[in-house]
Amino acid sequence: MDGKPIHDGGIDPTDVPAKSSLREGLVVSHLGKGLAVEAPDGGIVLCHTRRQLGSVAVGDKVLWSEQAGGSGRVETLLPRRSLLTRPAHGGRIRPVAANLDRLIIVVAPEPDPDSARRPIRSRLRTSVTWSRHRRQQNRQGQPAR
Numbered sequence: 001m002d003g004k005p006i007h008d009g010g011i012d013p014t015d016v017p018a019k020s021s022l023r024e025g026l027v028v029s030h031l032g033k034g035l036a037v038e039a040p041d042g043g044i045v046l047c048h049t050r051r052q053l054g055s056v057a058v059g060d061k062v063l064w065s066e067q068a069g070g071s072g073r074v075e076t077l078l079p080r081r082s083l084l085t086r087p088a089h090g091g092r093i094r095p096v097a098a099n100l101d102r103l104i105i106v107v108a109p110e111p112d113p114d115s116a117r118r119p120i121r122s123r124l125r126t127s128v129t130w131s132r133h134r135r136q137q138n139r140q141g142q143p144a145r
Helices: 113-139
Strands: 023-031 034-038 044-049 061-066 072-077 083-087 093-098
Touching: 023 044, 023 072, 034 061, 034 072, 044 061
Parallel strands: 044 072
Antiparallel strands: 023 034, 023 061, 034 044, 061 072, 083 093
16 A cells, blocks of 8 residues: 555545536447547547446446546536336346436337348348358359359
8 A cells, every 4th residue: 555545435535636627417328448429518438437437327427537638537426317227147237328308218029130131041041141242152173053
């Protein structure tokens, strides 16, 4: 350890920017380890997150600080009004979207999903068979037809 006191769940207070330098933003895209955050002026800033932040979802409101090179760092996750989740591996729950006002589910009654898959499977089989046939011809020195 470097001798600095640790407070508030492991966050070093000297590592957090002053409240006046934090900006509010809206997460518009989750990019693996980074986030695209929409600033109040409408610009998009690519941000990294603090390790202690937890799971962030598209739609979350956050406080972020500006970093070198025009990027940012999400410092705080603001309270959510709602959260849409989905099951993940190992029985865990993953956030999908936050602060939703409406959710519209669209279901198409036709075509029947099972009948729609059959032609794709048969076309795929035909394509794979044709590819094998061409590879065999190439190995034997025959021109492809």
